[in-house]
Amino acid sequence: MSPERYQRIRDVLEKRQTDLTVCLENVHKPHNVSAIVRTCDAVGIHRVHTVWEKKYQFRRGTAMGSQQWVRQTNHDGINDAMAELKGQGMQVLVTHLSDTAVDFRDVDYTKPTAILFGQEKYGATDEAKALADQDIVIPMMGMVQSLNVSVAAALVLYEAQRQRTIAGMYNTQQLPEEECQALAFQNGYP
Numbered sequence: 001m002s003p004e005r006y007q008r009i010r011d012v013l014e015k016r017q018t019d020l021t022v023c024l025e026n027v028h029k030p031h032n033v034s035a036i037v038r039t040c041d042a043v044g045i046h047r048v049h050t051v052w053e054k055k056y057q058f059r060r061g062t063a064m065g066s067q068q069w070v071r072q073t074n075h076d077g078i079n080d081a082m083a084e085l086k087g088q089g090m091q092v093l094v095t096h097l098s099d100t101a102v103d104f105r106d107v108d109y110t111k112p113t114a115i116l117f118g119q120e121k122y123g124a125t126d127e128a129k130a131l132a133d134q135d136i137v138i139p140m141m142g143m144v145q146s147l148n149v150s151v152a153a154a155l156v157l158y159e160a161q162r163q164r165t166i167a168g169m170y171n172t173q174q175l176p177e178e179e180c181q182a183l184a185f186q187n188g189y190p
């Protein structure tokens with residue numbers, strides 16, 4: 001690997017936000033998963049969480065295929081995913097068009113945060129909504145009721161990136177140095 005390539009990878013890894021993540025619940029269309037993971041990479045997310053219930057499990061190991069720069073943890077069910085995220089001290093926000101939802105721009109994303117996005121047609125499951133700490137919504141002023149899930153993810157994640165940039169959170173390395181070095185030498189994530 002050239003020194004320039006190594007430095008480029010290091011620069012990216014040093015900005016990775018280990019306390020910001022997304023959880024994709026039954027988001028199963030490959031182009032959506034791919035677009036969301038690409039946005040995750042762009043805002044510095046290190047790991048994404050996925051939950052695919054039985055009928056979508058054909059996505060395991062395929063939808064993430066080309067995304068070598070963002071790590072993935074797949075969970076057997078939404079309860080496991082929520083338990084792990086909350087166990088890491090994350091506030092879990094579910095993107096959901098409800099009366100109790102707050103505008104996504106009124107949330108503090110400098111806190112350890114996991115943002116859950118739901119299935120393309122049906123949205124987040126009732127279990128996810130019940131377990132989450134807060135519903136968030138992207139205000140809609142038009143005739144259609146919702147955005148494409150990857151568009152919704154981009155909007156929310158870029159608000160998180162904006163807030164974290166202002167707070168200087170990209171200036172402090174969050175990934176442990178050992179992991180950073182190992183990943184840089186692998187020239188990509190396994």
Ligand code: SAM
Nearest residue numbers: 095096117118122123124137138146147149152
């Ligand atoms: N009928 C579904 C519902 O009520 O949730 C719509 C699902 S929407 C097409 C798919 C996913 O995109 C949602 O689960 C959510 O993650 C995200 N999404 C789309 N538009 C949104 C909005 N305006 N506010 C928040 N999340 C949105």
